[in-house]
Amino acid sequence: xxxxxxxxxxxPEGWNQAPRPVWRKSTVCVLRQLRALLWKDLVLEYRxxxxxxxxxxxxxxxxxxxxxxxxxxxxxxxxVIPGVLWSSIAFAGxxxxxxxxxxxxxxxxxxxxxxxxxxxxxxxxxxxxxxALFMLAAEVVLLGALAILFNLDVxxxxxxxxxxxxxxxxxxxxxxxxxVAANTRAREILLPVLLFPLxxxxxxxxxxxxxxxxxxAPLQGTPPWSALLVTYxxxxxxxxxxxxxxxxxx
Amino acid sequence: MAATLxxxxxxxxxxxxxxxxxxxxxxxxxxxxxxxxxxLRDVSLAVPSGSITVLFxxxxxxxxxLLRILAGLLRPDGGEVCVAGCRLPAERxxxxxxxxxxxxxxxxxxxxxxxxxxxxxxxxFALPQATYAVExxxxxxxxxxRRRDPVRTLSRxxxxxxxxxxxxxxxxxxxxxxxxxxxxxxxxxxxxxxLLRLPAAGGGPSGRPRTVLLTTHSLExxxxxxxxxxxxxxxxxxxxxxxxxxxxxxxxxxYRAGKP
Numbered sequence: 358x359x360x361x362x363x364x365x366x367x368x369p370e371g372w373n374q375a376p377r378p379v380w381r382k383s384t385v386c387v388l389r390q391l392r393a394l395l396w397k398d399l400v401l402e403y404r405x406x407x408x409x410x411x412x413x414x415x416x417x418x419x420x421x422x423x424x425x426x427x428x429x430x431x432x433x434x435x436x437v438i439p440g441v442l443w444s445s446i447a448f449a450g451x452x453x454x455x456x457x458x459x460x461x462x463x464x465x466x467x468x469x470x471x472x473x474x475x476x477x478x479x480x481x482x483x484x485x486x487x488x489a490l491f492m493l494a495a496e497v498v499l500l501g502a503l504a505i506l507f508n509l510d511v512x513x514x515x516x517x518x519x520x521x522x523x524x525x526x527x528x529x530x531x532x533x534x535x536x537v538a539a540n541t542r543a544r545e546i547l548l549p550v551l552l553f554p555l556x557x558x559x560x561x562x563x564x565x566x567x568x569x570x571x572x573x574a575p576l577q578g579t580p581p582w583s584a585l586l587v588t589y590x591x592x593x594x595x596x597x598x599x600x601x602x603x604x605x606x607x
Numbered sequence: 608m609a610a611t612l613x614x615x616x617x618x619x620x621x622x623x624x625x626x627x628x629x630x631x632x633x634x635x636x637x638x639x640x641x642x643x644x645x646x647l648r649d650v651s652l653a654v655p656s657g658s659i660t661v662l663f664x665x666x667x668x669x670x671x672x673l674l675r676i677l678a679g680l681l682r683p684d685g686g687e688v689c690v691a692g693c694r695l696p697a698e699r700x701x702x703x704x705x706x707x708x709x710x711x712x713x714x715x716x717x718x719x720x721x722x723x724x725x726x727x728x729x730x731x732f733a734l735p736q737a738t739y740a741v742e743x744x745x746x747x748x749x750x751x752x753r754r755r756d757p758v759r760t761l762s763r764x765x766x767x768x769x770x771x772x773x774x775x776x777x778x779x780x781x782x783x784x785x786x787x788x789x790x791x792x793x794x795x796x797x798x799x800x801x802l803l804r805l806p807a808a809g810g811g812p813s814g815r816p817r818t819v820l821l822t823t824h825s826l827e828x829x830x831x832x833x834x835x836x837x838x839x840x841x842x843x844x845x846x847x848x849x850x851x852x853x854x855x856x857x858x859x860x861x862y863r864a865g866k867p
Contacts, residue, residue: 386733393730397716404718469714469773471680473731474703606682 390475394483398457402491407460408453412495416449417502424506434507439568443560445499447527447553450492454531455548457488458539467605477605478598481532485594489528496520515570522586523563529590530555533597536604555593562586629656630689631781631818632677637686639672639842646672648842650686654835657816659803661829663862664839670822671710673839674785677820678708691781691818704732707774710785713766714773717759721750721769724758725776732777744772747805748798763790768798775802784821788828796828803832826859838862 402408423441428434461467470480500511500520534551538544562582569582632654639647646669654660664670675681677690679699688695691705715724725744729737745751748768753761758769767790774782787799803819823829830836836854838846838861846861848854 389733390731393727397719397727400723401716401718464717465712465714466716468680468710468712469728470731472678472703472708472714473728474700474733475731476700 387476387479390473390479391483394470394475394480395486398483398487399490402487408456408491409494411456412449412453412491413498415452416445416495416499419445419448420499420502420506435572436568438503438507438509439564439571442499442503442567443523443564446492446496446523447556447560449495449499450488450524450527450531451549451552453491453495454488454528454535454552455538455545457484457532458535459544462539471605477602480605481536481598481601482594484532484536485525485528485597488532489524492524492528493520496524509571511571513570516567518583519563519566519570519586522566522583522590523559525590526559526563526586526593527556529593529597530559533593533601533604536601558585558589562589630654631656631691632660632820633687633689634673634677635687637673637676637688638684639669639676639681640684641672646842647676647683650839650842650844652837652844652847654818654820656818658834659819659821659832660835660837661833662820662822662837662839663824663826663829663858664822665862668839669842670839671785674708674710674783674820674822678706678783679703680708691779704777705779706781706783707777707779708783708785709767709770709774709787711767711787711789713758713770715758715766715769718757720755720757721745721761721772722754724769725772728773728776734777740776740778744776747775747802748772749794764792764795767791768795771799771802775805780817782817782819782821784819786822786824788823788825800832826855826862830855830858 420441423445427437427441458467461470471477500516503509504511531548531552534548534555538548538551541547562585565582566586630653632652634650634652637647637650638645650669650673662670662673672681676683676688676695679690679695679702682696690702693699693702693705695702716727719727722741722745725741726737729740734740742751745754748771750765750768750772753765758766761769767787771787774784782803788796791799803817803821806816821829821832830850833850835850836846836848836858837844838858840861846858848858
């Protein structure tokens with residue numbers, strides 16, 4: 358199925374009065390494009406393993422450093438471990454997110470993407486999904502390390518909710534800002550400086566819900582953290598989808 | 608697909624051969640700045656449908672910027688741009704379905720094979736017969752035997768052929784080529800010449816000659832290909848000639864002088 362069809366523009370009155378081209382874009386086409394964009398990122402990561410290895414190793418190192426710095430085996434561990442986990446995820450995520458658009462720009466393939474008749478918002482969505490998948494893979498490693506280091510039961514289905522919502526929030530905001538930062542020379546510095554303030558609601562919400570699942574901490578009397586995460590994700594992804602065209606401009 | 612040339616269009620209209628000749632590329636009063644530097648100044652040009660127009664100019668004249676604007680990769684600061692019947696930047700997405708662009712960078716993924724790269728772009732263009740389009744493009748550029756090689760393992764010239772295959776994959780009626788001869792050996796240049804003369808089968812009326820605007824630093828190579836020649840100096844169109852042996856001396860002198 359062809360995504361784009363247009364009327365001919367030959368018009369004796371001149372091009373200014375020519376009939377306007379017709380856009381016909383079916384859902385099937387959009388899904389086909391989204392699948393192709395996602396496939397490309399997954400295959401490239403499978404072949405190079407650049408992002409996963411960097412995020413996994415950096416996340417583990419952060420976890421170990423926190424372990425020595427805060428003595429997480431002590432009684433205070435219950436209160437601190439969710440925060441340590443999400444700090445490690447955020448630091449590792451920034452590393453991977455920063456590379457996602459920098460790679461495209463460095464190898465010149467971003468222009469190739471922009472030359473295809475694809476909504477730029479769709480490029481954003483595909484990157485968010487790919488980055489979220491990479492981050493989830495790194496989180497599996499981190500949760501495994503957490504289970505071994507602190508004898509925690511992490512095999513709880515309820516843990517999926519904070520992990521998925523928190524990761525989507527990180528990837529949603531991070532992918533937009535990674536595209537902004539990729540246009541600059543100081544992108545390695547700019548991304549964390551821009552991203553961490555924006556991530557504050559996600560990290561707080563994810564830490565609270567993760568703590569509640571892991572240690573049964575009471576959520577009564579506190580803000581509805583899962584609803585906050587859902588709202589944040591919806592707003593950030595929708596805004597980024599709309600803004601992405603302007604972000605990639607020039 | 609093509610626009611026609613109204614008499615009121617002024618400067619750009621004066622460049623075309625006939626007042627009613629269909630145009631695939633029309634630019635009027637185009638300006639572009641990078642910071643304080645004016646890269647393009649009041650550029651006006653008209654490229655008739657089915658012609659091969661070669662744009663010459665020294666380094667820094669603004670050729671790449673002009674082609675990137677025409678391809679919808681850069682936003683102009685001022686002026687009117689209409690390519691393949693699409694006004695820019697408003698109709699950029701439609702334009703990309705009608706225009707093929709290749710530059711001296713391959714714009715491909717080095718860790719994907721040649722075939723995977725082309726299949727990926729075929730999916731992005733949502734081509735109805737993606738497999739056929741990929742096979743055709745591979746055959747046209749002579750890369751079928753290397754289809755399973757990662758792009759990073761190809762020589763510079765073969766990467767350029769792969770880039771050309773990407774540019775013609777969706778059989779666009781208009782081709783914008785920025786120094787497409789970079790790195791090409793003699794067989795590669797033959798492939799390029801063949802592609803430029805190949806009619807667009809699916810992008811317009813059957814057998815319609817493709818409209819090509821290309822830049823090159825090789826005067827001999829460019830003049831051998833051209834139906835029309837444009838000279839861009841210091842961000843301005845400094846001259847326009849129909850192809851012919853008599854233009855060589857004047858073009859060569861002005862090109863070397865490097866000033867409008």
